[in-house]
Amino acid sequence: MYSMNSIDEIRGQFPALGQKVWGKPLVYLDNGATSQKPQCVIDLVDKMHCGANANVHRAMHKLSDDATALYEGAREKVRQFINAPARENIIFTSGTTASINLVASSFCRRFLGEGDEIIVSGDSHHSNIVPWQMACEAAGASIKVIPVLENGMWDMEAFRGLVGNKVKIVAVEHISNVLGIVNPVKEVIEVAHAHGIPVLVDGAQGIVHCKVDVQEMDCDFYAFSGHKIYAATGSGVLYGRQELLEKMPPYMGGGDMVDTVTFGKTTYAPLPLKFEAGTPNFIAQASLAPALEFAQSLREGEIARVIEAEERKIIAYLKEELQKIEGCTVYGLGWMQQEGAQEPVWGAPGSKIPLFSFNIEGCFPSDLAQLLDKMGVAVRTGLMCCEPLMTRFGVTSMVRVSFLPYNTFAEAEHFITSLHRAVRMLR
Ligand code: PLP
Numbered sequence: 003m004y005s006m007n008s009i010d011e012i013r014g015q016f017p018a019l020g021q022k023v024w025g026k027p028l029v030y031l032d033n034g035a036t037s038q039k040p041q042c043v044i045d046l047v048d049k050m051h052c053g054a055n056a057n058v059h060r061a062m063h064k065l066s067d068d069a070t071a072l073y074e075g076a077r078e079k080v081r082q083f084i085n086a087p088a089r090e091n092i093i094f095t096s097g098t099t100a101s102i103n104l105v106a107s108s109f110c111r112r113f114l115g116e117g118d119e120i121i122v123s124g125d126s127h128h129s130n131i132v133p134w135q136m137a138c139e140a141a142g143a144s145i146k147v148i149p150v151l152e153n154g155m156w157d158m159e160a161f162r163g164l165v166g167n168k169v170k171i172v173a174v175e176h177i178s179n180v181l182g183i184v185n186p187v188k189e190v191i192e193v194a195h196a197h198g199i200p201v202l203v204d205g206a207q208g209i210v211h212c213k214v215d216v217q218e219m220d221c222d223f224y225a226f227s228g229h230k231i232y233a234a235t236g237s238g239v240l241y242g243r244q245e246l247l248e249k250m251p252p253y254m255g256g257g258d259m260v261d262t263v264t265f266g267k268t269t270y271a272p273l274p275l276k277f278e279a280g281t282p283n284f285i286a287q288a289s290l291a292p293a294l295e296f297a298q299s300l301r302e303g304e305i306a307r308v309i310e311a312e313e314r315k316i317i318a319y320l321k322e323e324l325q326k327i328e329g330c331t332v333y334g335l336g337w338m339q340q341e342g343a344q345e346p347v348w349g350a351p352g353s354k355i356p357l358f359s360f361n362i363e364g365c366f367p368s369d370l371a372q373l374l375d376k377m378g379v380a381v382r383t384g385l386m387c388c389e390p391l392m393t394r395f396g397v398t399s400m401v402r403v404s405f406l407p408y409n410t411f412a413e414a415e416h417f418i419t420s421l422h423r424a425v426r427m428l429r
Pocket of ligand 1: 035096097099129130175178204227
C-alpha cells in the first residue's frame with residue numbers, strides 16, 4: 003500500500019503532471035478521457051519490457067512464468083477490487099469498448115432474437131449504443147432508450163414502462179462521461195431482475211469515482227477500462243456472471259481460448275480464457291495490479307477524507323463560478339439543479355462527481371479549448387462520443403472539465419481565471 007497524506011504527495015507520484023505545455027504549468031482536466039500514470043505503473047511496464055517480457059500461458063520457461071504470474075496476479079487484484087466471486091468472472095479485454103462489444107456480440111448471438119428489445123440509457127457513450135445496434139441489426143431486434151431529464155438524471159418512471167418480456171438485456175451507464183452524475187444502477191438492476199432480465203453496467207467512469215462491489219450491485223456484467231484508472235493503455239476488464247459467461251459462445255477464436263482443436267471441431271478453454279483469444283496486451287493488463295492498488299490506497303484512511311473534502315470544494319466552486327459567467331449553460335447538475343433538493347450521500351446515486359460540461363454563448367467550444375490549451379489547461383470538447391445526448395440537449399458540442407484526486411482546488415481556480423480570459427478574447 004502507498005502512504006500519501008496530501009494531494010501534493012499524490013501529485014508527486016505522477017511524472018506527467020510536472021510538465022509545462024506552451025511554457026505554462028500543465029493543468030490536466032481531461033481525466034474523463036484518460037488518467038495520467040503513477041510511477042508504480044510506469045515502473046511495472048518498464049520492468050516487464052526489460053525483464054518479464056514473454057508470452058503468457060504458453061511456454062515452459064522462466065520469463066513466460068514470470069509474465070504469467072504478473073498477468074494472473076493482476077486478474078486476482080481486479081477480482082478483489084470489485085469483489086467478484088472468482089477469477090472465472092474476470093475477462094481481460096482492451097477496454098470498455100471491447101468489453102461491451104464482447105457481450106453485445108456473444109450474449110446476443112445466444113439470447114437475442116427477432117422482435118426482441120434491448121434497453122440502453124439515454125446518456126450512453128457510443129460504445130454502449132453502437133455494439134447493441136449492430137447486434138439488433140443482425141437479430142432483427144430493436145433498441146429502447148431510458149430518457150434523460152433536464153437535470154441529467156434518468157426518467158425512472160419511463161424506464162419501468164419500457165421493461166417487458168421482449169427485453170433481453172439492459173445496458174446502462176454507471177456515470178455518464180458528459181454529465182458526471184452517479185446513476186441509480188442498483189434500482190435499474192432490481193427492476194430488470196424482477197423480470198428476469200440481465201443488466202450490463204458501463205463502468206468506464208464509475209470504476210474511477212465509486213467503490214464498486216459487483217456482488218452488492220448484483221449486476222450481470224460490469225465493463226471498464228484500465229487507462230482511466232491509472233493503468234497502462236490497452237488494459238480493460240469485463241466482469242461477467244459465471245452462469246451467463248458459461249452459456250455465451252466465444253467472441254473471437256484463436257490461440258489460448260481452446261481446449262482441443264481438430265479440423266472437424268474445436269472445444270473451448272474454461273473461463274476466463276475462453277474469451278481471451280490471441281496474445282493479450284499482457285503488460286498493460288499486468289499494470290492493473292499496481293494501478294488498482296494505488297487507487298485503493300486513495301480510498302482508505304485520512305487521504306480519502308482529504309480527497310473528498312477537496313472534491314466537494316471543487317464541485318461547489320465550479321458550479322457557482324461557471325453559472326456566474328454570462329450565457330453559460332452547465333449540463334446535468336442533478337440534485338444541485340433543483341431548488342432546495344437534499345444532497346445525496348457522497349458517491350450514492352444522484353451525487354455529482356467533479357466533472358462539468360458546459361457551453362458559453364458566443365464562444366465555440368473548440369475555440370475555448372484551444373485558448374485554454376495555450377494557457378496550459380487541457381480540457382475536452384466535441385461530441386464526447388455521446389451524440390444522442392448532445393442532441394437531447396440541443397447542441398453539437400460541449401466543453402468538459404474532469405478531475406481526479408491528483409487535481410487541486412488551485413487548479414480549478416486557475417481554470418476559471420483562464421476561462422474568463424478566453425471568453426474575453428472571443429467576445
Ligand atoms: N463508456 C464511457 C462512459 C466512457 O467515458 C468511455 C470513454 O471515454 C467509454 C465507454 C469507452 O472507453 P474506451 O475508449 O476506453 O474503450
